[in-house]
Amino acid sequence: xxxxxxxxxxxxxxxxxxxxxxxxxxxxxxxxxxxxxxxxxxxxxxxxxxxxxxxxxxxxxxxxxxxxxxxxxxxxxxxxxxxxxxxxxxxxxxxxxxxxxxxxxxxxxxxxxxxxxxxxxxxxxxxxxxxxxxxxxxxxxxxxxxxxxxxxxxxxxxxxxxxxxxxxxxxxxxxxxxxxxxxxxxxxxxxxxxxxxxxxxxxxxxxxxxxxxxxxxxxxxxxxxxxxxxxxxxxxxxxxxxxxxxxxxxxxxxxxxxxxxxxxxxxxxxxxxxxxxxxxxxxxxxxxxxxxxxxxxxxxxxxxxxxx
Amino acid sequence: xxxxxxxxxxxxxxxxxxxxxxxxxxxxxxxxxxxxxxxxxxxxxxxxxxxxxxxxxxxxxxxxxxxxxxxxxxxxxxxxxxxxxxxxxxxxxxxxxxxxxxxxxxxxxxxxxxxxxxxxxxxxxxxxxxxxxxxxxxxxxxxxxxxxxxxxxxxxxxxxxxxxxxxxxxxxxxxxxxxxxxxxxxxxxxxxxxxxxxxxxxxxxxxxxxxxxxxxxxxxxxxxxxxxxxxxxxxxxxxxxxxxxxxxxxxxxxxxxxxxxxxxxxxxxxxxxxxxxxxxxxxxxxxxxxxxxxxxxxxxxxxx
Numbered sequence: 001x002x003x004x005x006x007x008x009x010x011x012x013x014x015x016x017x018x019x020x021x022x023x024x025x026x027x028x029x030x031x032x033x034x035x036x037x038x039x040x041x042x043x044x045x046x047x048x049x050x051x052x053x054x055x056x057x058x059x060x061x062x063x064x065x066x067x068x069x070x071x072x073x074x075x076x077x078x079x080x081x082x083x084x085x086x087x088x089x090x091x092x093x094x095x096x097x098x099x100x101x102x103x104x105x106x107x108x109x110x111x112x113x114x115x116x117x118x119x120x121x122x123x124x125x126x127x128x129x130x131x132x133x134x135x136x137x138x139x140x141x142x143x144x145x146x147x148x149x150x151x152x153x154x155x156x157x158x159x160x161x162x163x164x165x166x167x168x169x170x171x172x173x174x175x176x177x178x179x180x181x182x183x184x185x186x187x188x189x190x191x192x193x194x195x196x197x198x199x200x201x202x203x204x205x206x207x208x209x210x211x212x213x214x215x216x217x218x219x220x221x222x223x224x225x226x227x228x229x230x231x232x233x234x235x236x237x238x239x240x241x242x243x244x245x246x247x248x249x250x251x252x253x254x255x256x257x258x259x260x261x262x263x264x265x266x267x268x269x270x271x272x273x274x275x276x277x278x279x280x281x282x283x284x285x286x287x288x289x290x291x292x293x294x295x296x297x298x299x300x301x302x303x304x305x306x307x308x
Numbered sequence: 309x310x311x312x313x314x315x316x317x318x319x320x321x322x323x324x325x326x327x328x329x330x331x332x333x334x335x336x337x338x339x340x341x342x343x344x345x346x347x348x349x350x351x352x353x354x355x356x357x358x359x360x361x362x363x364x365x366x367x368x369x370x371x372x373x374x375x376x377x378x379x380x381x382x383x384x385x386x387x388x389x390x391x392x393x394x395x396x397x398x399x400x401x402x403x404x405x406x407x408x409x410x411x412x413x414x415x416x417x418x419x420x421x422x423x424x425x426x427x428x429x430x431x432x433x434x435x436x437x438x439x440x441x442x443x444x445x446x447x448x449x450x451x452x453x454x455x456x457x458x459x460x461x462x463x464x465x466x467x468x469x470x471x472x473x474x475x476x477x478x479x480x481x482x483x484x485x486x487x488x489x490x491x492x493x494x495x496x497x498x499x500x501x502x503x504x505x506x507x508x509x510x511x512x513x514x515x516x517x518x519x520x521x522x523x524x525x526x527x528x529x530x531x532x533x534x535x536x537x538x539x540x541x542x543x544x545x546x547x548x549x550x551x552x553x554x555x556x557x558x559x560x561x562x563x564x565x566x567x568x569x570x571x572x573x574x575x576x577x578x579x580x581x582x583x584x585x586x587x588x589x590x591x592x593x594x595x596x597x598x599x600x601x602x603x604x605x606x607x608x609x610x611x612x
Binding site for chain 1: 387389407408409411412413415417419421422423424425432433436437464466480481484
């Protein structure tokens with residue numbers, strides 16, 4: 001929505017095509033109604049079909065290289081037919097398919113670990129990041145240490161994690177937590193630093209105290225960056241989870257991939273990988289949806305930008 | 309050239325139904341020998357030097373000066389975000405040491421919080437001060453209607469046009485009932501049409517409330533249309549070059565001001581002052597000033 005003369009603003013806003021949907025400012029379209037509309041729009045656009053073509057090309061490439069051309073590099077690799085038949089087999093050859101309860105146990109154990117680590121990382125990383133961005137003195141104390149620890153990859157922490165924590169569960173959660181924590185903290189800090197100083201000034205001018213500026217300007221202002229950080233955080237959580245599970249642990253998708261490798265159950269290994277991809281995508285999307293819900297001002301901003 | 313350098317103190321009766329009439333000496337800005345420089349001793353750049361002025365209560369004072377002359381620095385000092393190196397600034401007899409709600413500063417950039425609806429933005433001040441009850445809400449409703457955004461209360465700032473955003477910001481400022489409004493080029497960046505409408509709208513608003521206003525601009529027509537009094541600033545380091553009273557009758561309309569002889573007289577006077585100031589920095593070899601002189605000298609010659 002571009003500029004319009006103010007006397008006629010309302011009429012202009014009512015008359016404009018795409019914004020006409022929002023013309024009743026008092027009550028926008030229902031949430032269900034609008035998401036159904038968006039779904040219909042999406043199906044009408046070429047995007048879903050291009051996506052399907054992309055998948056088809058990928059599967060076709062896999063099929064050709066492994067099962068038709070039988071290229072030497074791919075000789076050990078299971079083809080898509082082998083993987084899919086194993087996956088949907090009620091009586092799987094290697095003991096794991098959509099029909100075996102064990103499969104869901106692996107998924108559940110991994111998801112639980114990621115969830116715990118992600119929540120811990122969010123609960124510690126967001127406040128730390130806010131403080132780092134808000135207080136220059138605090139940043140001077142903490143940030144150099146933080147920056148020194150951050151490049152150490154989670155795998156390098158494995159021995160220390162095993163020494164520090166008992167059992168097999170806590171070390172894995174710790175390793176998963178680490179990468180998430182760095183991503184969340186760093187993005188939150190950048191979020192605070194990205195806030196336009198004129199917002200802070202305006203708040204002080206309007207009579208806000210430091211505390212109120214923090215809660216009503218800094219926190220919501222950093223929110224877009226925080227949620228970007230959380231999406232990265234979920235992604236890297238899966239990343240380091242698998243590293244942890246391959247080293248220790250009894251269940252989980254990383255463990256599944258590693259054991260099926262050692263037991264030469266290659267189709268099961270690939271099933272584990274694809275499942276990781278799907279579960280990782282779902283958790284990432286869940287964070288995005290939550291972010292959009294909490295930042296409706298931003299969703300609208302972006303939507304308006306697209307329409308203008 | 310008639311330069312009136314002693315502005316009179318005068319308080320006009322308040323006409324606004326919502327506004328409290330300002331006390332006789334309330335809302336006066338006084339700057340005494342204010343200096344401000346940046347950088348350390350050897351490389352210090354003095355932006356403001358020995359700048360003194362008085363802004364009368366219930367008047368609209370417009371400050372105009374060559375671009376880059378330190379007007380925005382002065383605004384930051386008035387707002388209380390920065391302290392002068394020497395000299396004092398007081399508002400209503402109280403020395404300015406930190407941001408306060410007695411003065412409301414509207415900066416160049418739109419600073420509506422994008423995460424709040426129009427209504428929540430307007431209510432920010434009362435909520436920050438934990439004012440409860442019906443009264444602040446009633447005031448918010450009144451102001452929403454006054455700035456013509458009643459139907460847009462639940463919109464977010466990015467869904468408003470540039471002119472609407474400025475009006476929402478005015479409402480957010482006025483709900484605090486500040487003694488003094490300080491506006492730093494508030495209509496900059498609006499398109500020509502919206503700018504004119506906003507100027508007329510703002511002039512009406514001022515005529516209703518007669519709230520002491522300090523208005524900074526680089527637009528000379530805007531200055532003459534709005535002002536009771538114009539402060540013409542010198543080039544860097546800034547101080548007041550001249551104080552010019554604008555005694556055009558209110559309510560004013562843009563067309564009237566264009567054809568008014570007094571207004572054109574003032575315009576010529578201000579332009580030649582600005583021209584001289586720009587000339588000074590031209591002598592120092594500034595490219596910006598050279599452009600400025602070009603633009604202004606064309607405009608000075610045209611009316612004669």
